[in-house]
Amino acid sequence: MPLFAAPPVESPASRLVLPLGVCICLWLGFGHPLPLLPPALPPLVLLVPPLLALMGWRAASTGAAFRRGWLSAWAGHLLALYWLCLPIREVGGLPWVLAVACAAFVALCLSSAGGLFAAAAHLLRRRSPIVLALSLGLIWYLLEWGYAVVAGFPWLPLSGALAAWPLLIQPADLMGGYLLAGLWAAMLLLLFQLPQGRRYGLLALALMAACLGYGGWRLAGEPAEALPEGPGSFAVLLAEGNIDQKQKWLPAFQRATVQTYLRLTAGMLAAHPGEHPLIIWPETAMPFRFTPENPLTRQVRELAVQAQAPLLTGAPGFEGSGEAMRVYNRAYLIAPDGDLAGYYDKEHLVPFGEYVPEWLQWNFLSGLLQEVGVYTPGEQRQTAPLRSSGLELGMLICYEGIFPWLAQQRVRDGANVLADISNDGWFGRSPAGRQHLYLTAVRAVEQNRWILRGTNTGISAIIDPRGRIVLRGGQFEETARWGRARVLTATTPYHALAPWLPPGAALLLLALIVFGPVRRNV
Template identity: 40%
Template sequence: MSYLILIAMFGAWAGFANPVFQFPLAALGLPLGLAWIGFRATSARKAFRFGWLAGTLAATGCLYWMVIPVSQYGNFPFLLALPCPMLVGAVLGMYYGAFSAFMHVAGKHVSGAILCLLAGLVWAALEILCGTLFTGFPWMNLASAFTPWPAAIQLASIVGAYGLSGIFVVLAVSLLLCSTYRSSLALAVFMAILVAGFGLFRLQQPLPDGPEIDIALIQGNVDQSRKWDGRFQVDTVEKYIGLTRKAEQEAAPELAIWPETAMPFYLQERTRLSEVVRKFVRESSVAVLTGTPAYEMTNPQTRDYVLFNRAALVSRDGRIREYYDKEHLVPFGEYMPFEEWLPFGKLVQAAGDFVPGKTSAPLSVGKAALGTLICYEAIFPELAQKQVAQGATVLVNISNDAWFGRTSAPMQHLSLATLRAVEQGRWLARSTNTGISAAIDPHGRITARSGMFTEEFLNIRVKAIDEKTIFHHTCPTLAWGIPLAALLGVAFVVRREHIARKR
């Protein structure tokens, strides 16, 4: 089994985004290796055990970056932070182990193309479950590995990222079984032609039309360890204003987007720094969408309040008329689940103790409606779906990836955000503190991109699009239809196994 574990492990390491070398097709080694483990195992229990081990190692290698925020910005010494990726990887490994166990049982009762299709269906359902259970963490979405090849991800506009992952798994398992079953070979050829053919066809089509909006993406590259120090707040404000002025000299943006918590103070208050920002906006010709912490008094008499991670839109008159508060918070970073039972506090102490936002309506800038996603909200398809359903014509992702250092995480985060643009057929404007800031078109092509840990701005032009993708219309059905179909498939296989044992 060792070489099968290595196929799954190295397939994930080389297939998903990383700073050393990425070859997207290698990502197929993950489901291929896990399925092979299932077929070779002598029992479902052993298939789960070896699949779990392979999945744990694969996920740990892809999530090694978790050590950085926990050790550098949390309360944990490096040696105690070191196991964090493995702990999370072990949880994700259970999904992979379940896939291997299913393939072991299914392989005894189903064959050929049907077996391959069932594999893709179950994988897609497991990804949906992974993105939902315990607040969800769909970071290792298989389809995201293929974003460097835009032609390979166009089917996400029909079946979404989870459905596309299932299609890639069908292809991987078909390749594994093509020498055994003729129908598997035919299915592998069909799937390859479907993915590539539809992708190339869609990339040749003109992008949907709509009103143009010029945007400046501002990347301040503010040192995370000094960001919340009051002594450096003036420098931070001046840096973002200075970069925005340079962007205005080069072009005439209608909107400047500053990253998540770019303003490390309460912009809602009438303080000296807040007034500097408002005055700049009034005197310039550009509105500013910026990240900032915010609060709301819950009991004025006792001075009780709650905190929000906010994207505030400062209009040209210097007022904050609209804002969006992050609704899907990072557990153990932005809030503590099960706080009363756990012996430790938040893993990243500087992040804040936030509560989910109450409103998620798009923000209006000229003829555009901005569907805002803060930080890792961009990895959840349902949040972008919700924004577009409420009228968003442009997607915006503001983030602070400085937590992750020079690791795979910023690249993996960008890959996941790219899928949201394809799924919803929207331009996506992404502004981060330390990179990677980018403009992504509705076909998932990156039209402008910043470096990492650089101080720069990007002047981009996007279009406000009303047209909706097939996926947008089918997303609610797919969200329950895929798991239900997978459950029926599992039930069928389990029943066949039960009957076989009785004999």
């Protein structure tokens, strides 16, 4: 009997095994708060596609497969994304009941991909093992990519969990994180069909060995350097103010906030005399109008002049006046001479934190949603690098680092290093901070760029082009850290192929469905 064939009778206990497996693998694979286990167990997420496929194969109908896959994935998403209610409550100002409901709704929407995958497995159950594995691998890729484009919150792709072990994500330089997830799904599906024939298991093991061998070759070919020297290298200073989120925007605390960052930066500069690093402060580190006439702004510019170093900081940007005023989540780059070298406005805003989604803009909810941010998205054409001292910084703010096409655009526009400033303080001590860090690390591999990540409460980091975190800060510490990085101009095969991968995968999937052989004995 084929591995995925439905048993004659499925007991209530056996019906719980697969959903429970999906739930546990998502929870433990992407991060959990359990103190006695490692923060995450990345390989477990690789079991999610075959478990969902097995669920779909054993279902009595396509609808049953969809429902079981969706509900199982929803339970796992709820456990992995429970922290969503924290920023929705603290940033958006929604009551706890609505915050929890919004978080559950987001998890419900994202987990529908699990239902679609299980339903696809049921529909394709008569295909030959190789066609089945390849088709479902392509479907997994297209689901991850499609949900990222449509839903706008691609927080739990398989590559985001695997990034904790850089060996597993090296092929992302060839195909990107989403297609790599599809490849791993296809290989695991082949391996799960071992009882149907040894050759399928051997093929799966050979493909896995090739992926791991490629990863090992890439990592060995460029050893990790915490402090790279030589041509193109430069110093980096990351300051974490650890500013209390409930005080940050109060006018009475603005001066103290500036003094905190000035003190942290000056102390680290004093420890490295003669160095002129790129100074990075986090997203909205300066919570005031960053105008030339503001005395606090002048203090920041004076620091850049004294250090003879470029300074990158986040601050709100204001344009227009009165009802026509627009507020932007902005990153300013101050040149070593104190002048403004340029700025970037965040283009991909966070729903419920920085804006209210259009589908929720109802009059009867206006009172509940009045505290939600009113930021305006930056223009997509404004993606040119911020330039100073030979650096061309491709800017990403907060969760923009989880979108592969944004990093792709920055590099296409000429960025030789990527900078991601963020404020993850709203996540508390939940796994979200680690999840965010590893999602960003995948972009380094895809684009062959160093990523400089500055945050308010952690996790600040320097990530090398192999996705290795060569400098990593703590969380909720008032500190500054010193590191080095290198400018790079070479691009990856994925950078060239990225626009063609989704349509190519869709065409290949269509060909497999139309022309792929069908088994008669299932």
